[in-house]
Amino acid sequence: MSIRELASHLNISIGTVSRALNGRSDVNAETRKRVLEAAAELGYVPNQSGRSLRQGTTNAIGFMVETNSEMSNHGDTFFTSVYDGVQKVFAPHHLDLVVLLCPSGDDPYDHVRRVVARRFVDALFISAIQRHDPRIDFLIEREIPFIALGRSLSGGSHPWIDLDFEGVATQAVNRLVARGHRRIGLVNPGSEINLGYIFADAYRAALAANGIAYDPQLLVRAEQTDEEGGYRSADALLALEPRPTAVVLVNENMAIGVYRRLHEAGLMPGRDMAVIGLRQSQLTGFLSPTLTCFRISLFDLGRRLAEGLLATMPAYRDSHPVGLVQEVWPIELVPGESDPPPR
């Protein structure tokens, strides 16, 4: 199926079909819709290299992730589900999602500048957002369409979606206090990633709301938010006197290391130290004890991120009239066996 055959099938000029496929504004909305629908139905695939050479568009949209911290910490299933949701929204537009890996050791700011200089993609998702994130200022200045997965002090009028870290910290603390816990630890990332600030602030506020004084020793910063980070954090909490009876983790994978460290100390996770993790995953229901954590619909998050991004791009805005997306993504508690009352 060539563009000529597509035009012939629709009885529209090749020029108009081409402009419609390229999302140009000088084609009326109804014609554009007809062309896109016919193209999808007949399996028309545009000749990508010609287009991008002529017009600077690639029909590819990049999702920038850091190969070191983020992918290995959040775990694959986090991004996999998000990507699936993004692709669901992209499919009818024949947009390709490609994952751009910022190699470990490379500066994410340098990486994003390189990606933009090579005009490799039309737009970007960025993640692992820092408290101050120069990528955001750069993309705004260069007028590159993007959406951030995470809030930041940088930017302001750009689209973003962030998980409800306040909700996690507040609900976790309230639940533990209601069950009788008073010494509650929090394990946070050691980096400048913005979610750590949000998480800690909400934890302190929830303690205060419950009339519990904040003890800085109970806020542990983990170099890695993975199994090993969990192990080391549990080690630090066990050294405290009196020992905390509960801990809230910024990442569910850390629970594996926490459980291990408790076992080594002759303690039972849950019974001897309550544990609440972040996100329900393939892992959390199969731990012993199962982990109390929070359900987050990542497929829908991916869909919403894609809509929020396309809404900033003239060629796709009409299909996704969602305006400026700046949203905190909801979470829902999933009770497990890991947070009984203290003994």
Place this chain on the structure above:
Amino acid sequence: MSIRELASHLNISIGTVSRALNGRSDVNAETRKRVLEAAAELGYVPNQSGRSLRQGTTNAIGFMVETNSEMSNHGDTFFTSVYDGVQKVFAPHHLDLVVLLCPSGDDPYDHVRRVVARRFVDALFISAIQRHDPRIDFLIEREIPFIALGRSLSGGSHPWIDLDFEGVATQAVNRLVARGHRRIGLVNPGSEINLGYIFADAYRAALAANGIAYDPQLLVRAEQTDEEGGYRSADALLALEPRPTAVVLVNENMAIGVYRRLHEAGLMPGRDMAVIGLRQSQLTGFLSPTLTCFRISLFDLGRRLAEGLLATMPAYRDSHPVGLVQEVWPIELVPGESDPPPR
């Protein structure tokens, strides 16, 4: 070594050699075997990249992964480390590695054809290789440079690297038998992925070499090679009479589900059922008991995959004179606490 020299050496026409190398069915099996053996022996590397050189290069190379089965099964850290190694080799050539996600529900063969039609990348890494994999035939026929992470019955003279699944199965069975186990289960993928065939064949061969009759009930096929698949597999093994005293898993994440199911049955992982997993990861050392598994250098694997790919591309061949890479990647046992002798 050119195709002309190879044909001359074999005293066969260039056309026949070309058809044999491309896996065409109009060449008889014996001739094809002769050609492939000679090609391997003489280090013939097909010139795969005439096409992208003629038609404009993108300086991007794609790594095709399936968002559903593979990423969520192997776990992020598998591919993250491989990507890091690939990027190390690509960096001096200013080549960009992009991850091309085959959406869940899409056919990988359709996906690779679409990627090629859009001329989005100059070359491809493909993974999750099937026993018969039409992607390989397609890429050979279209002369797209690629390397496969995994062996296949398709193709023949194309570059590939595969993990040493024979080594894993053989060493695991020998170790368990040496410790006194006789009823040893194996958990394999339920799909047509080629590694499942290799793993099962090696398991049966190792049992036979130890004078143990193969019991088909002990070979469990798991729908998902993840935590849930591990849970269900352990459930199936616990129902057998007499109960197996040990199990070898095709994926280390399954151990979490196996441990959980054993706990629910009032049994202790390791003590009541020995468990050996596949790959040492962030997870394996923090499980209780720690998991006996195998060290695989994924960073180096990524480097070697990149070298094997670039060796097929004229623009980079001289920098990476490694010939045709067809290699089984080594593994090394890491003893844990999970496989003591039977009680």
